[in-house]
Amino acid sequence: MSSGNANRANLPAAILVFAFLMVWQMAAMGMKAAYILPSPIQVVQKLWVLRKPLFTAHLPATISVVAIGLIISIVLGMALAILMDASPIAEKALYPLVIASQTIPTTALAPLFVLWFGYTIWSKVLVTVLITFFPITITVFDGFRSIRTEMKDLMFCMGADTRQMFFKLKLPAVLPFFFSALKMAVPLSVIGAAIGEWLGAQSGLGYFSRRMMTQLDGAGVFAPILLLSVAAMLMTAVVSVIEKRVISWRNE
Amino acid sequence: MLDFKDVVFQFPVEEKPIIDHLSFHVDRGEFISIIGASGCGKSTIFRLINRLLEPEKGEILVAGRRVAGNAGKPGAGPEGKNKRRDAGEMKGKVGKAEKSGEKVPVCGYMPQQDLLFPWRTVEENLYLPMELQGGLSKEEQHRRAQKALEDVGLAGKGDKRPSELSGGMRQRAAFARTLLTGADLLLLDEPFSALDYLTRIEMREWLLEQWARERKTVLFITHDVEEAIFLSGRVLVAERSPITSLTSVEIPLGASRSIEDLKKPEIQDMKENLIGKLRKAVIDLPLKAGV
Numbered sequence: 001m002s003s004g005n006a007n008r009a010n011l012p013a014a015i016l017v018f019a020f021l022m023v024w025q026m027a028a029m030g031m032k033a034a035y036i037l038p039s040p041i042q043v044v045q046k047l048w049v050l051r052k053p054l055f056t057a058h059l060p061a062t063i064s065v066v067a068i069g070l071i072i073s074i075v076l077g078m079a080l081a082i083l084m085d086a087s088p089i090a091e092k093a094l095y096p097l098v099i100a101s102q103t104i105p106t107t108a109l110a111p112l113f114v115l116w117f118g119y120t121i122w123s124k125v126l127v128t129v130l131i132t133f134f135p136i137t138i139t140v141f142d143g144f145r146s147i148r149t150e151m152k153d154l155m156f157c158m159g160a161d162t163r164q165m166f167f168k169l170k171l172p173a174v175l176p177f178f179f180s181a182l183k184m185a186v187p188l189s190v191i192g193a194a195i196g197e198w199l200g201a202q203s204g205l206g207y208f209s210r211r212m213m214t215q216l217d218g219a220g221v222f223a224p225i226l227l228l229s230v231a232a233m234l235m236t237a238v239v240s241v242i243e244k245r246v247i248s249w250r251n252e
Numbered sequence: 253m254l255d256f257k258d259v260v261f262q263f264p265v266e267e268k269p270i271i272d273h274l275s276f277h278v279d280r281g282e283f284i285s286i287i288g289a290s291g292c293g294k295s296t297i298f299r300l301i302n303r304l305l306e307p308e309k310g311e312i313l314v315a316g317r318r319v320a321g322n323a324g325k326p327g328a329g330p331e332g333k334n335k336r337r338d339a340g341e342m343k344g345k346v347g348k349a350e351k352s353g354e355k356v357p358v359c360g361y362m363p364q365q366d367l368l369f370p371w372r373t374v375e376e377n378l379y380l381p382m383e384l385q386g387g388l389s390k391e392e393q394h395r396r397a398q399k400a401l402e403d404v405g406l407a408g409k410g411d412k413r414p415s416e417l418s419g420g421m422r423q424r425a426a427f428a429r430t431l432l433t434g435a436d437l438l439l440l441d442e443p444f445s446a447l448d449y450l451t452r453i454e455m456r457e458w459l460l461e462q463w464a465r466e467r468k469t470v471l472f473i474t475h476d477v478e479e480a481i482f483l484s485g486r487v488l489v490a491e492r493s494p495i496t497s498l499t500s501v502e503i504p505l506g507a508s509r510s511i512e513d514l515k516k517p518e519i520q521d522m523k524e525n526l527i528g529k530l531r532k533a534v535i536d537l538p539l540k541a542g543v
Contacts (some may be wrong), residue, residue: 151362157302157361158381158433167384186431249370249413 069128077136124196143177288490
């Protein structure tokens with residue numbers, strides 16, 4: 001796979017995006033109401049004007065929420081998956097709860113978190129974790145379940161104990177699932193952080209976007225969102241690169 | 253080398269036992285094939301030997317050591333006797349019985365699929381049994397793996413991923429891994445059934461060479477009568493289900509044999525005879541047989 005091929009493969013998507021931006025630009029120019037629909041060029045201009053507060057205060061604030069939320073989600077998600085895999089009782093007890101936790105409208109609950117934790121980072125982290133741990137738990141748990149019984153049997157016949165079973169079979173077997181989960185979790189954690197910030201924060205891209213809305217500054221709403229999207233894409237790309245490094249056997 | 257004494261085993265979901273008071277004996281160094289219709293319980297015999305299943309009654313001895321069964325004492329296991337054990341959770345029990353002895357497993361098991369771990373190279377796959385047993389340095393593991401690769405005809409392929417090898421090569425690697433468990437009893441469960449015909453023929457001859465060199469006791473499950481005749485000194489036929497006995501048939505061929513030997517009239521007769529026995533078994537087989 002040369003990068004030339006990859007570029008050619010992405011060409012249709014690139015053309016579509018470009019066409020979409022053109023239509024948007026023309027529609028915005030036609031409407032002449034930047035407070036409702038700013039043009040893409042206005043958004044980029046705004047991003048440039050606001051670069052200092054956005055990059056020095058709000059982006060770091062959001063990224064720290066995302067990072068802390070992701071770390072907690074990974075630890076929690078993996079722990080739950082491992083626990084459910086290790087013990088059938090834990091699976092019976094936890095699996096329905098994990099599923100049920102996703103039926104809770106997190107966005108609606110978030111104001112409660114603000115009541116509990118105030119405008120600190122933890123109310124945002126909690127929203128992030130609630131949204132993010134789920135795909136990790138479920139995907140990794142599915143990974144455990146997808147390990148072929150024959151492989152476990154073989155390990156047993158060769159005399160593997162529980163520890164060896166985990167580190168030599170289960171963990172490597174589940175790694176591709178873990179990375180899939182991570183690629184889902186990263187964008188979700190950005191969304192979670194933004195939602196958390198809308199509801200109560202003193203800094204952060206979500207907070208900034210909302211503040212611009214109250215000022216009827218359309219481009220100001222879009223600029224931090226653009227930044228959020230780029231951040232999410234970059235982080236997903238980083239995960240993909242690490243994944244390619246770590247997992248060389250996916251073609252199986 | 254291997255003794256079954258009055259072994260009874262029943263799957264909990266079945267009404268009748270699938271193995272009913274079965275006794276047989278295998279000498280050290282023999283190459284034995286077990287043939288029988290699909291679902292008659294051949295594989296269950298293997299799963300009993302390698303302790304993935306526990307017999308309800310009777311005992312199983314490997315090299316004089318009891319590996320399964322409680323010699324008539326019922327209800328020893330806390331979770332019931334004939335439940336399929338989950339590989340993860342049963343280690344505690346087995347571990348206790350094992351602790352006094354060395355960690356070499358009682359038997360090397362080679363399943364139908366190679367089950368090489370895709371995240372390991374071929375050579376690293378061969379490390380696996382040695383890693384599990386512990387006590388060998390990296391250099392020694394490397395040396396033994398290289399030797400085993402050479403022996404099975406895979407010299408220089410150690411750095412490849414399993415997915416880069418052909419089906420036959422993967423089975424060779426799996427066999428090398430089985431050898432490296434150090435066990436003297438090898439259980440081969442239809443190891444060639446997933447291979448194409450030509451590879452299968454080639455692998456049969458290869459396996460005989462391996463056996464001649466390693467001098468292990470081999471128990472080989474197959475449903476291919478020709479394969480069984482070509483490979484073994486003795487064929488055990490599971491004629492009916494539940495398996496109450498295995499009919500032993502000596503193969504009148506020497507240690508070094510060739511494909512041509514299969515054309516001999518007495519061998520042809522023997523083949524027809526065995527197929528006839530199996531046919532009868534299929535007709536007798538209950539509709540809902542355990543697998």
